Amino acid sequence: MQIEQASVGAVRVLAPIGRIDTTTSAAVEGVLRKTVDEGGRDMVVDLERVDYISSAGLRVFLVLAKRLRTERGRLVLCGMPEPVRQVFHLAGFIPLFEIEPTRAAALARLTSPP
Numbered sequence: 001m002q003i004e005q006a007s008v009g010a011v012r013v014l015a016p017i018g019r020i021d022t023t024t025s026a027a028v029e030g031v032l033r034k035t036v037d038e039g040g041r042d043m044v045v046d047l048e049r050v051d052y053i054s055s056a057g058l059r060v061f062l063v064l065a066k067r068l069r070t071e072r073g074r075l076v077l078c079g080m081p082e083p084v085r086q087v088f089h090l091a092g093f094i095p096l097f098e099i100e101p102t103r104a105a106a107l108a109r110l111t112s113p114p
Helices: 025-037 055-070 082-090 103-111
Strands: 002-008 011-020 042-046 050-053 074-078 098-100
Touching: 002 025, 011 025, 011 055, 011 103, 025 042, 025 055, 042 055, 042 103, 050 082, 055 074, 074 103, 098 103
Parallel strands: 011 042, 011 050, 042 074, 074 098
Antiparallel strands: 002 011
C-alpha cells in the first residue's frame, strides 16, 4: 500500500493508492495514527486512487474520525470513486463524514469555519 502525503498550510493531505482491505488496513491506520501523533489535526484523505475498500478499511476511517474529534481536529474525505462511495453508503457511513468531490473542495472546507 502506497500513501502519498503532503501539507497545505496546517492541513495534512494523505492519498492512499490501491485497495484498503484486511491486508492493507493496518498500514493505512498506522500512517494516519502517526500523522495525528505528530500533531496533524486537520486532515484530508483523498480516496481518488482507492479502487476498493472493505469493512476493515471503513473501521480505519471511523477510528480516525473519532480520534480527530477528541483532538479537536477535522477530517474531510474526498475524491471517492463510485465503488468506494457505494461501500460507505451501504454501511451507512456517508452521514458520519465530511465528504467533498475534489481535493480542492476538501481543502476549502477545512479553511472555513466548521
